[in-house]
Amino acid sequence: MEDNILEVRDLTTSFKVSGGKFKAVDGVSFKLKRGKVLGIVGESGCGKSVTAMSIMRLIEKQNGLIENGEVLFEGINLLDLKELDMNRVRGNEISMIFQEPMISLNPVIKIGNQIGEILKVHRNITGAQNKKRVIEMLKLVGIKREEEIINEYPHQLSGGMCQRVMIAMALCCTPKLLIADEPTTALDVTVQAQVLDLINDIKDKLNMSVIVITHDLGVICEVSDEVMVMYAGNVVEKAPVEEIFDNPIHPYTMGLMNSRPEDFKKGEPLKCIKGKVPKLSELSEGCKFVNRCDYAMDICKRCKPQLKTIKSGHDVSCFKYDLEEEGKL
Numbered sequence: 001m002e003d004n005i006l007e008v009r010d011l012t013t014s015f016k017v018s019g020g021k022f023k024a025v026d027g028v029s030f031k032l033k034r035g036k037v038l039g040i041v042g043e044s045g046c047g048k049s050v051t052a053m054s055i056m057r058l059i060e061k062q063n064g065l066i067e068n069g070e071v072l073f074e075g076i077n078l079l080d081l082k083e084l085d086m087n088r089v090r091g092n093e094i095s096m097i098f099q100e101p102m103i104s105l106n107p108v109i110k111i112g113n114q115i116g117e118i119l120k121v122h123r124n125i126t127g128a129q130n131k132k133r134v135i136e137m138l139k140l141v142g143i144k145r146e147e148e149i150i151n152e153y154p155h156q157l158s159g160g161m162c163q164r165v166m167i168a169m170a171l172c173c174t175p176k177l178l179i180a181d182e183p184t185t186a187l188d189v190t191v192q193a194q195v196l197d198l199i200n201d202i203k204d205k206l207n208m209s210v211i212v213i214t215h216d217l218g219v220i221c222e223v224s225d226e227v228m229v230m231y232a233g234n235v236v237e238k239a240p241v242e243e244i245f246d247n248p249i250h251p252y253t254m255g256l257m258n259s260r261p262e263d264f265k266k267g268e269p270l271k272c273i274k275g276k277v278p279k280l281s282e283l284s285e286g287c288k289f290v291n292r293c294d295y296a297m298d299i300c301k302r303c304k305p306q307l308k309t310i311k312s313g314h315d316v317s318c319f320k321y322d323l324e325e326e327g328k329l
């Protein structure tokens with residue numbers, strides 16, 4: 001039997017902006033198995049981070065609203081929890097790390113106190129025990145001079161070290177699920193590799209499940225077991241990592257694969273997907289990729305393709321694939 005730690009069903013999150021209300025996440029569904037890593041990939045504005053913030057129930061209430069769906073964490077719908085109960089889940093059972101470690105840490109609080117506060121609030125660990133655990137966590141994420149670092153401020157650390165501190169904060173209550181939103185974007189290439197190795201290593205040590213959100217296919221390839229490609233609030237393709245790299249089906253996924261800079265020689269012009277992600281207010285009734293797709297047909301303008309399983313573990317939503325399968329293309 002599948003052991004899914006998380007199951008998201010038909011999640012829909014909207015935002016009010018001048019001119020109306022628009023769906024940033026539009027009927028997203030997926031499952032995450034315990035101990036596995038799901039990579040969510042897509043361009044900026046495709047709904048990756050809004051999906052994560054909806055799971056954490058951190059959508060800003062003034063303009064945003066989770067309109068529909070279920071977020072089943074170990075079978076419990078987080079969207080039904082009272083705020084107090086959700087506060088216990090955040091940081092304790094599910095933790096999140098963000099892309100800008102320098103601005104996510106409090107600049108006027110010492111590193112040791114920032115990590116220690118989480119242990120105090122969620123686990124009631126204080127005094128010498130608190131300090132001991134903070135030092136253990138800093139060691140776990142590979143920070144040297146841990147006894148000194150606890151008395152330093154974020155501006156005294158490099159970007160890579162700040163991200164390690166953020167990871168230590170996220171992991172100090174040994175959550176069952178870690179959501180990492182662009183965890184390496186603000187870091188230079190060598191530090192990126194170290195942070196990805198660290199996430200992989202700690203995931204195995206703690207048997208944690210992880211969602212990694214990124215626009216970088218290199219990151220996806222490095223850490224994911226499964227990949228979900230999002231475009232304009234929809235899931236367009238989902239498959240195990242080797243399958244999606246070997247056999248991408250959706251034209252958007254193919255476009256992402258064909259524009260990886262590492263596949264081009266020095267001086268060779270890079271390929272990119274034509275056009276840009278449409279504004280939420282400009283989305284068509286049909287396929288949201290229609291204006292950028294080289295294979296667009298009439299039906300794509302009128303109807304929205306549905307996500308279908310094409311073989312075990314591989315789902316795609318595209319009329320081109322449907323018609324090819326039916327022998328009509």
Ligand code: SF4
Nearest residue numbers: 287293300318319320
């Ligand atoms: Fe392109 Fe049509 Fe497939 Fe959309 S449904 S990706 S427009 S072929």
